[in-house]
Amino acid sequence: MLHAAIASGALTALALTGCAAGGGGGSTGGSTGGTGDETITVGVSWDKMIGFREGEKAYLEQAAKELGVELVFQDADSDAQRQSSQIETMISQGAKGILVIPYDLEAIKADIDAANAAGVPVVSFDQAPADVSWVAYHVGGDPYADGKAAGEAFVKIADGKPFQLVELQGALNNDNGIQRSKGLNDAVASASNIEIISQVPTDWTPEKALAGVENALQSHPDLNGIYVPTEGQLSAVFSALQAVDRLKTVDEPGHVAIVSIDGDPSGCQALKDRLINLSLATDVPTMTKNALTQLLNAIKGQPVAKPELLPGIPVTPDTIAEKAPLVWGCQS
Incomplete structure (x- = not known):
């Protein structure tokens, strides 16, 4: 690894x-x-x-x-x-x-x-x-740091209150999937108010993400947050939330907090639409x-050079206008 x-x-x-x-x-x-x-x-x-x-x-x-x-x-x-x-x-x-x-x-x-x-x-x-x-050389995102940053964001969002979190996981046979999950879990481990109610291995596919969120909403209709390890799954997550009238902006009551990774075009748009709380944009x-x-x-x-890892660039709905030039998915 x-x-x-x-x-x-x-x-x-x-x-x-x-x-x-x-x-x-x-x-x-x-x-x-x-x-x-x-x-x-x-x-x-x-x-x-x-x-x-x-x-x-x-x-x-x-x-x-x-x-x-x-x-x-x-x-x-x-x-x-x-x-x-x-x-x-x-x-x-x-x-x-x-x-x-x-x-x-x-x-x-x-x-x-x-x-x-x-x-x-x-x-x-x-x-x-x-x-x-x-x-000879490797360069990539820093999956552990990104997962940890996501977990820390959920801890801040929960603010000590009971918080039910769904963790979508990437492929668990590669470093990106494993470390993005480990970073998240390490970050929330000390927050006793946060309960990971479901861990959903998705192999990075939106279909498995959709099924996992749908199942979680059936068993925990009042869930508070969803961790999305790749923004290629955002549309699936939004579809599941919309079906039960839980797709809200960050400013609306009942919003399900979402932290995602990639900084792709869908993530950029979701930030502009204020549907997600944080994107950790890969420095592509x-x-x-x-x-x-x-x-x-x-x-x-x-x-x-020695191998290097590039932590994601944190972007929120309030900072997307300023940081859009740094987000690769906002350039398309």
Whole structure:
């Protein structure tokens, strides 16, 4: 796990003419992809293509343009074998480096080893492999810190009064899901007034989130709060609340307090509509830029930064107007 370590379409042929020398900015010194007609081509291997990944893709493309890098994208569609095959093809067709969000956190080691054996460095981002020492560099959000911040927000919202909380959980076979849950539970553990009445493993899917909230509302119609670990589930949560007339703004009596993570377009709009109390917005622009910059450093044999975690940017309905420029989902 990351905290333990540091605290499909056809593949387009890769046309590249070699590595160019370069220098410049970045999180710990940086690289440009090339000079003149020279271009470095980098393969990007997604675990699956969801709304959040689309946001990451847009910022990767922006960073690639700034750094003079060509990107080739592949989507594993939640299939570890497909991801392995796609990475193998990227290597055989000449990619100089690979950015990866692993689907299977253990199985990806074989693919990283194969890339390294071919002299192709691998950088992971957003979701870490089981051991970050396998990759040249990793950057992602800080799932534990975000979960803890969410828990602390619920403690403040409850203000010592009895508080029934539903915890939606992400996938419990990866660090993001596990640590976002652990951070929340650690933060509320000392608040005896807060009772987690339901923990719902969702595998990040809105369908399971919807069913979990519906069931919780049936058994606890007066519940006080819902923890949403990914904002791709907000529409499902709102639908369940609206069905029982519990979808209220933060200013209305009977509002169900909601804290969510991501800072995606739906989270941005929910803040503007005053339907959620807090969003912890992932710093996608910094994450993607750092991932690509450090991969270029590795490709060129330059110093590479240590793995890093980026805590979410806290945004409330009262601060969204001021902080919107910092929230990636508000830029679309």
